[in-house]
Amino acid sequence: MHDLAIVGSGIVGLAHAVMAVRRGLRPVVIDRHAAPIGASIRNFGFVTVTGQGAGGTWQRAMRSRDIWLEIAPEAGIEILQRGLLVTAQRPEAMTVLEAFSRHDMGRDCRLLTADAVRADYKGVGSTLQGGLHSPHDLRVESRTAIPRLVQWLANHGVAFRFETTALAIEGTEVVTPQGRLRAGAVVVCPGDDLSCLYPDIYARHAVTRSQLHMMRLSPPGFDIGCPRMSDLSLVRYRGYAELKESEALAGGLAREQPQHLEAGIHLIVTQGADGSLVVGDSHHYGRAPEPFYDVAVEALILDEFKRVLGIDPPPVIERWLGTYASAADDLMYASPDDRVRLVVVTSGTGASTSFGIAEETLNDLFGTETSYER
Template sequence: MSEIDSYDVAIVGAGIVGLAHALAAARGGRRVLVIDRDAQANGASIRNFGFVTVTGQEQGTVWRRARRSRDVWMEVAGPAGIAVEHHGLTMVAQRPEARAVCEAFLQTDMAEGCAWHDADAAQALLGPIRPATLEGVLTSAIDIRVESRTAIPKLAAWLAAHHGVEFWRGVAVHSVETGQLETSVGTIPARAIIVCPGDDLATLFPDALAGITRCKLQMLRLADPGYRLPGAIMSDLGMVRYLGYAALPEAAALRQRLEAEQADHLANGIHLIVVQSADGSLVVGDSHHYAATPDPFGKDAVDALILDEFHAVFGHVPPVLERWTGTYASAASHSRVARPLPGVQVVTVTSGTGASTAFALAEETIAAIAAQPQGAVA
């Protein structure tokens, strides 16, 4: 690496946000370099459900980004050898207040591909899944799920093989200036630089990331229950967390009831998402705890609350195969995009929705770079 070429776009960070920017830049015909200090994907981009969630995302820009990102996943999954493990979402309404939220949601412009099913029809859709109480289910045909542990490496490999994106792994970026990066292997010239730091809020441009904290989550993998899910499964707790539901006036009554009945779940930021892998095992979560530096330890009491909600929806809890924690950048907004220097963008998703929205966010970033006058620094 003694002689380092110049790049049209250099991207710091090979998580889903960095890869999404690499795809958008490469599709625009640019020479792209991605730099990451880790030897392989290790962070939030693989410690998740792989659930590309459209239904329930915040109304407006975020929902539109999710819808577009879902379409990009469908464009790249086949060519990249990424299996779409299942399609669709089944939102289980356990209480009358939850049913009211679902019915209100269906009146919004976010309800494309969604439908309501009363209790009898809902139970037929759920099959062997036996909620303790059931008002009905909201279904969506839009959402998809990939296995993030394998999808992220496959996406990177495909970007390298078919789009000529270069990856330098195990390389630390010490500083960034307009037109160049100082790294552990030397100075790298680049016309445009995009820093995708994930939840590293201190190394590069900390001022641009001020006000962002970190969120720790706990997740589990359960053994194959012996049946296939109709899609991702969520429950009442998700309707007071995902803003596409939670911002509706009808959600206030549901939150009030949940505060009376499941205060511990809410205090630990728990909502239920269950997705299924090709081997039949179930990925289940999750919880949310916030700190500048979250501790790395999973708590059994938190897992117990997650499994309590699983039991309330499924009626049976298979054996636990794996447990893990993850962290991601968190703020009140969906994302943070900053331009600390000419030609330098800092982009981080601050809502735990990188898999669901990063492709569209990246297209916006690359379009802004392309809109710069010819010869100008982005």
């Protein structure tokens, strides 16, 4: 009998395991694959605070960022980059950044003139109008961070059952082909698996899947300083997009970059320890997204890269697709049974918010303290 059974070894499941260990609980984590290979290792590893939706998502991101900073050194995870630079390529984008800097969420962020950006950063395009620097954000390399988190958890008494599918949850028992696992409570974190566990709840929340094109580029020969975003991000990230000032920007983008908007493209550029750049992304929605990488989408992403960084993109050395669960709200949280919680991040924010979410879930199941706006 385990204190807690967690289905899913992506960042949402692992964050619950970390917070359970911190409470002195001994959880078991169950995953159908031999290792975590879902959204959580395919992402940028960008723990993004600035730009998250005002209220609960921003608060959870802030809390998660703090927990990442505590857990990373313990688990041997390197924080590769800190902060965020959003550069504006149009006056309307600068207006959004100015409005954001006046908002509560922008209080520690700095507005920068074009000259100030050029003085501090290499790789800025000729259309630069200025930028906003946030000190809050950080970046890890997910493909190493997630396995290290698994190892840290295993060293702290967490049992892992890989290659074990949870077929059903009955009471607080997890039914698997290899037998039943009994637990005091169950947290189910299956990500974008819409049809195995609780398909009715997924359907009620109209959860679908979002598919993203991602690539790694050779080192450009300089340090980009911190992760970058561009005008297109300002109409996608709710923290900016919900400001009334973003309407004019959205109109301009619709006229000037309709293909980028159509493919759900916005630019994130992060940099690894070896200098290589992780660049993305696009968004195509549907329960069964095309499994084929589209080079036309890649060309649009690299077009935005060139405009924003002002250099020809270095050679692409890796390409991949990723999917995550997507719905109108950032988070789907349900209680299918008294001691069972279904926790699914339904936006591209799982690396940024999972620790805060996990803290809330465990408070809900084992005793309360924190809660954020839903």
